[in-house]
Amino acid sequence: MMLGLMSVSSRSAWTQRSYTEWIRRGIIQQRALLWLPCGGVGGALTPPVDSIVTVEQAVNVWMQCFQQHGISEPLLSSQYIIAHVLGKKTLQSLERRMLQERLSDKERETVWALCSKRLTRMPVQYVIEEWDFRDLTLKMRPPVFIPRPETEELVSLLLKDLRSQLGVRALRCLEVGCGSGAISLSLLHSVPQLKAVALDQSQEAVCLTKENADRLGLLDRLEIYHLDILKEADLTLRSCGPVDVIVSNPPYLFSQDMESLQAEIHRFEDHSALDGGLDGMSVIRQILTLAPRLLTDEGRMYLEVDPRHPPHIKGLVEESMLGLQYLGSHCDFTNRLRFCILQKRG
Ligand SMILES: C[S@@+](CC[C@H](N)C(=O)[O-])C[C@H]1O[C@@H](n2cnc3c(N)ncnc32)[C@H](O)[C@@H]1O
Numbered sequence: 001m002m003l004g005l006m007s008v009s010s011r012s013a014w015t016q017r018s019y020t021e022w023i024r025r026g027i028i029q030q031r032a033l034l035w036l037p038c039g040g041v042g043g044a045l046t047p048p049v050d051s052i053v054t055v056e057q058a059v060n061v062w063m064q065c066f067q068q069h070g071i072s073e074p075l076l077s078s079q080y081i082i083a084h085v086l087g088k089k090t091l092q093s094l095e096r097r098m099l100q101e102r103l104s105d106k107e108r109e110t111v112w113a114l115c116s117k118r119l120t121r122m123p124v125q126y127v128i129e130e131w132d133f134r135d136l137t138l139k140m141r142p143p144v145f146i147p148r149p150e151t152e153e154l155v156s157l158l159l160k161d162l163r164s165q166l167g168v169r170a171l172r173c174l175e176v177g178c179g180s181g182a183i184s185l186s187l188l189h190s191v192p193q194l195k196a197v198a199l200d201q202s203q204e205a206v207c208l209t210k211e212n213a214d215r216l217g218l219l220d221r222l223e224i225y226h227l228d229i230l231k232e233a234d235l236t237l238r239s240c241g242p243v244d245v246i247v248s249n250p251p252y253l254f255s256q257d258m259e260s261l262q263a264e265i266h267r268f269e270d271h272s273a274l275d276g277g278l279d280g281m282s283v284i285r286q287i288l289t290l291a292p293r294l295l296t297d298e299g300r301m302y303l304e305v306d307p308r309h310p311p312h313i314k315g316l317v318e319e320s321m322l323g324l325q326y327l328g329s330h331c332d333f334t335n336r337l338r339f340c341i342l343q344k345r346g
Contacts, residue, residue, distance in 0.1 A: 047062070047065055047112070052102055053102065053103055053108065054100050054101060055082060055086070055091070055094070055098060055099045055101060056100060058082055058103055058108070058111055059082055060078075062078035062081070062082070062115045063075045065115070065119070066115075066119070071121065072264070077115075077124050078115070081111060081114045081115055081118060081124065082111055084128040084130075085103075085110045085114065086098075114127050114128065121263045121264050121268075122264070123146060123264045123268055123269075125140045125146045126140055126141065126142045126146070126268060128140075133152060133186060134155060134186045135186075136182075136185060136189060136212075138180050138182060138212045139180070139212055139215065140180060140208075141208055142269070143202075143268060143269055143270035143273075144179055144180050144202065144204050144270065144273075145270060145273035146180075147179065147180060147182035147183075150304065150332045150333070150338060151183060151249050152186075153338075153339070154183070154249060154302060155183055155187065157339055157341070158187065158247055158302045159190055159191070161341075162187070162191055162194070162245070163191070170193050171191075171195070171245065172194075172196070172244055172245075173187060173194060173196045173197070173244065173245040174199070174240050174241075174243040174246045174294060175197070175198045175199070175246075175247050176283075176287055177199070177248055177249065177251070177273070178198035178199065178200045178206075178209045178224070179202075179208075180205070180209060181209030181212040181213055181222075183249065184196045184209070185212055185216055185222075188221050188222060189218060194221065195221045196223070197222075197225070197239075197240045197243065198223070198224050198225070199225040199227040199229070199239075199240060200225075201226070201227065201228035201230075202270055202272065204270070205273075206224055206225070206226045209222075209224055210224050225239055225240065227239065229283065229286050229287065229290065230283065233286070236290060236294075237290060240294060241293065241294040241295075242295065242296045243294055243296065244295070244299045244300075245295075246294060246295060246299070246300075246302070247303075248304070249304040250276065250287060251273055251274050251275050251280075251282075251283055252281075252283075252284060252304070252305050252306045252309065253274045253276055253280055254276065254280045254306070255278055255280075256278075258271065276306075279312075280305075280306050280308070280309065284303065284305060284309065284313065287301070288313070288316065291322075291323075292323030292344055297344060297346050298343055298344060299343070299344045300327070300342065300343050300344075301324070301343070302341055304338055305339070305340060306338075309340070310329040310340050313326065313340050314329075323344060324343065324344060324345065325342065326342055327343050328341050329341075
């Protein structure tokens with residue numbers, strides 16, 4: 001299953017490797033901690049909140065607690081939460097001496113409260129209520145899909161093409177399934193001449209995209225619609241077209257794979273953001289059907305899909321004369337075929 005959280009994120013500057021290196025060089029001492037296992041909060045064994053601890057000790061105590069409870073990426077989880085409470089994105093951005101300083105009572109209580117949420121398997125991105133996507137920091141809220149690092153590559157691919165067309169005229173882009181707004185907002189942030197339309201079937205996603213756009217000062221170039229493209233095809237066509245570009249990271253998992261998702265994803269993220277039906281293609285097929293009526297002549301479409309989809313999409317487009325041409329597929333950083341580029345036939 002390719003949908004993992006956190007491990008290769010844009011915030012992972014302070015990796016397990018560098019932490020180990022700090023221990024090796026004596027910058028951090030990894031001590032046997034006396035607090036574990038200890039008092040219970042919400043049914044889970046957690047360290048007592050009234051201990052006096054330094055930043056370094058808090059990182060260790062929570063890393064060990066997460067480990068004991070089988071929480072994935074225990075060190076990163078502890079680091080991100082504690083960095084967040086200290087007003088930083090990573091602990092690496094703290095001055096070294098601060099690792100030895102004591103947390104204030106308020107900081108300690110907040111760390112304990114947030115780490116206790118992580119013990120329920122809540123993803124760190126929801127615990128700290130924000131995450132980075134490319135050069136933007138976005139608000140995150142369950143159950144809205146947390147943007148993954150592969151999608152940053154989809155945006156890079158699109159930006160490369162967009163930049164080559166700039167200067168000719170103002171461009172308009174449609175994002176199907178905007179989630180937190182990561183793709184549309186990145187594009188708007190990078191291309192000042194661009195206008196975007198973003199739609200999602202989830203009211204929570206629409207609200208979060210709007211909130212993120214507002215915070216980033218991008219709302220004046222963004223239209224946002226609460227639309228389900230499967231149920232409201234005509235309204236989608238009337239409200240959103242014509243556009244020069246369509247981009248989407250739609251739900252593309254095969255339904256049978258939903259049961260094997262990591263607990264963090266299965267429990268907290270909206271299943272309709274993930275489940276693409278029996279063959280993972282239900283929303284993709286609808287995008288392919290609507291695209292020729294939404295795109296301007298020679299307008300392009302950029303899709304993020306499962307590695308099994310590109311040959312299938314190519315075949316579908318070539319056999320069914322959808323009015324689209326399949327331009328090519330691209331791999332993600334793990335070398336799996338994940339991105340499809342198509343164009344409306346002139
Ligand atoms: C995989 S998430 C991607 C979110 C965001 N674009 C990103 O990359 O972080 C897919 C999104 O598509 C939306 N979606 C699923 N089915 C849809 C439909 N039939 N019509 C419109 N949006 C849909 C989901 O609500 C979800 O926000």
